Amino acid sequence: MTILIPSAILTPTGIMTEHAVAFEETIVAVAPSDTLQARFPDADILEAEGPTLLMPGLINPHVHLEFSANKTTLKYGNFLTWLYSVIEEREALVNACGRECLDRTIAMMLSNGITAFGAISSHGLDLEAAAAAPQKVVFFNEVIGSQAAMADALYGDFLQRLDASKSVERPGFFSAVAVHSPYSVHPALIKRALRVARDEGLVTTAHYLESPAEREWLDRNEGEFKPFFHELLQQEYAVNDAAGFLELFTDTPTLMTHVVQAQPTELEALSRAGHTVIHCPVSNRLLGNGAIDLDALEAHELTWLTGTDGLSSNYALDLFEEMKIALFMHSETPLLPLARRLLNSVTVDAAKALRLNCGEIAEGKAADMLWLELDHTPSDDTPLHLLLQRYPFRRIFIDGISPKG
CATH class of the missing domain: 2.30.40.10 (Urease, subunit C, domain 1)
Structure with missing residues (x-):
C-alpha cells in the first residue's frame, strides 16, 4: 500500500x-x-x-500510429492536398515506421502524461507495439472501402485483424471496431462491422464530417472529392449521405471524430443516438477543416473529448498542447470553464466513452x-x-x- x-x-x-x-x-x-x-x-x-x-492520467481517445514516421513529408493546409500526399507517400511512411518508430511514438505519449489511448489501426501493423505498450489501449480495427465488389474481401481482412487483436492477452488491452468515414466505407461493409461490434460488445469509432470537401461530396456529389473518386476508383457518387450514415449507427453509440462540418440536425441525431464527439484541434487546423463549435455540442447535450489524431496530421502527441491550442481556438468561450471542460475531456469523460476504469x-x-x-x-x-x-x-x-x- x-x-x-x-x-x-x-x-x-x-x-x-x-x-x-x-x-x-x-x-x-x-x-x-x-x-x-x-x-x-x-x-x-x-x-x-x-x-x-x-x-x-490523460486519455488520448483518437490516435493513428501507423504514419508516425511523418514530420515534414505530408502537405498541410487543405484536406485533399493532404490526402493526395498521404496516398503518394503511404508506402514510404509505413516502411519508415517499424517497431522502433512505433515504440518511440508510444513513449512520446507516455512522456506527455498519456496513460491510455485509443489506437485507430488501418492495417494491423501497429498491433505488436500497442500490445506491448505500458498504457491501457483500446485497439480499433478499422474497416475502409467504398466499392461493393470488394466488401467481402475487406470484411474478411477486418475479421482477421480483429481476431489477431483479440488474441492479445494482457490486462488493459481491449479490441474495438472503427469505421473510417461516410465517404470511404460502403454501407454493406459498415453494417457487417457494426453487427460484430454489437454482438461482441465492442467500443466503436468513426470519422464524421471532418472537412468542407466531405460535406460537399456527401450532400451534392460535387467538390474536391469528385475528381478524387473519379480518378482513383471511377466512382461518381458518394456511397453514403450524412444522415444515412448516422442511421446505420442508430443502435451503436459511437465515438464520432471531428464532426467539424455537422449541422444542427446532425448534432441532434448524434445526441439522440448517444454518440460522443472527439475534437482534434491541431489536426483540424493543419488540414484546413475549420474549428468545431463546442458550445453547439453542449447545447445538444453531446459529450465531447479531446484527441491528438496521428502524426500524419499533428506535430506532437501531446494532450496538454492540444488543450492549450483549444483554449485559443475557441476564443469566444469563457477561459476557465473551458479549461475545466478540456481537462475532463481527456480524463473522466474519455474514460467513460472508452469504457475504461480510470480517468x-x-x-x-x-x-x-x-x-x-x-x-x-x-x-x-x-x-x-x-x-x-x-x-x-x-x-x-x-x-x-x-x-x-
Whole structure:
C-alpha cells in the first residue's frame, strides 16, 4: 500500500485540498492523510517539498500510429492536398515506421502524461507495439472501402485483424471496431462491422464530417472529392449521405471524430443516438477543416473529448498542447470553464466513452495518475494554469506503478 500526499487533487469539479490517496493497483481510498495513515500504518508514504498536484492520467481517445514516421513529408493546409500526399507517400511512411518508430511514438505519449489511448489501426501493423505498450489501449480495427465488389474481401481482412487483436492477452488491452468515414466505407461493409461490434460488445469509432470537401461530396456529389473518386476508383457518387450514415449507427453509440462540418440536425441525431464527439484541434487546423463549435455540442447535450489524431496530421502527441491550442481556438468561450471542460475531456469523460476504469482520482478506479510539481499554491485557477504553464511530472503511475519509458 502507498499513500501519496499532494498539496491538492484535481477532480472533475475542481480542486480538492487536504486529502491524500491510498493506492495499490487501484485507488483504495481518498481521505485526509492522517485518516489514511491511521488506517494503513504500514503504507509507504510519498510526499514532496513544495506544492504538488495529483491528477488522473490523460486519455488520448483518437490516435493513428501507423504514419508516425511523418514530420515534414505530408502537405498541410487543405484536406485533399493532404490526402493526395498521404496516398503518394503511404508506402514510404509505413516502411519508415517499424517497431522502433512505433515504440518511440508510444513513449512520446507516455512522456506527455498519456496513460491510455485509443489506437485507430488501418492495417494491423501497429498491433505488436500497442500490445506491448505500458498504457491501457483500446485497439480499433478499422474497416475502409467504398466499392461493393470488394466488401467481402475487406470484411474478411477486418475479421482477421480483429481476431489477431483479440488474441492479445494482457490486462488493459481491449479490441474495438472503427469505421473510417461516410465517404470511404460502403454501407454493406459498415453494417457487417457494426453487427460484430454489437454482438461482441465492442467500443466503436468513426470519422464524421471532418472537412468542407466531405460535406460537399456527401450532400451534392460535387467538390474536391469528385475528381478524387473519379480518378482513383471511377466512382461518381458518394456511397453514403450524412444522415444515412448516422442511421446505420442508430443502435451503436459511437465515438464520432471531428464532426467539424455537422449541422444542427446532425448534432441532434448524434445526441439522440448517444454518440460522443472527439475534437482534434491541431489536426483540424493543419488540414484546413475549420474549428468545431463546442458550445453547439453542449447545447445538444453531446459529450465531447479531446484527441491528438496521428502524426500524419499533428506535430506532437501531446494532450496538454492540444488543450492549450483549444483554449485559443475557441476564443469566444469563457477561459476557465473551458479549461475545466478540456481537462475532463481527456480524463473522466474519455474514460467513460472508452469504457475504461480510470480517468478520476476516486475509490475503485485504476491508479493511473500524474503527480505534478507546481510553482504556486493550488487554487481555483489551477486548471487553467495546468494548460498554460506545463508543469513537470514528479511521477507518472499506471495501475499504481511508474512505468519505464
